[in-house]
Amino acid sequence: AQSVTQLDSQVPVFEEAPVELRCNYSSSVSVYLFWYVQYPNQGLQLLLKYLSGSTLVKGINGFEAEFNKSQTSFHLRKPSVHISDTAEYFCAVVTNSGYSTLTFGKGTMLLVSP
């Protein structure tokens, strides 16, 4: 079975500062990894995904993530955040084994202040 750990429930940061949201996964087989963002009272929106190939993945809104197999991590980064990036961020994993569905982490609330 797969699982996802997002160590930080909240990350406060000032506008224009860099940010990293951490995600670690646990799986005995290879995985596909996703980051989703959720703004208040809205559904989830895909930020980026890792399926295979280059371990550095670029997504929307200036976000990127790096897949690190040895550390079983998929941390999300942005070099300079905006107020509008304030939202909940979910890391999710699907295993490459038969048919499986997304397992979400508990989410990290990114709070950007002026």
Added chain:
Amino acid sequence: DAMVIQNPRYQVTQFGKPVTLSCSQTLNHNVMYWYQQKSSQAPKLLFHYYDKDFNNEADTPDNFQSRRPNTSFCFLDIRSPGLGDAAMYLCATSRAGTGRKGNQPQHFGDGTRLSIL
């Protein structure tokens, strides 16, 4: 724009009174999902349809049912809502992954927030 639409955005029902939430999609995706999301928690998968094949999660209460009359529509029925069922309900769709792998990104609606009186 192709999208996933959930109606209504807000639903209030009485304790024990059946309620139906609806979801429609214009993406023509094979797979449709229903999630329950409680405050400050991750979405929890209730069930999903792979075409007409219904897949129930092991821990989804019997109180929750679903129907998918055609590719475009999917309904969530809560037969006897309890106070603990108050939550945001999210519908999502995806293409079918290669070999039925769930590796295709999911597209979410904006959710229906259900309140129980």
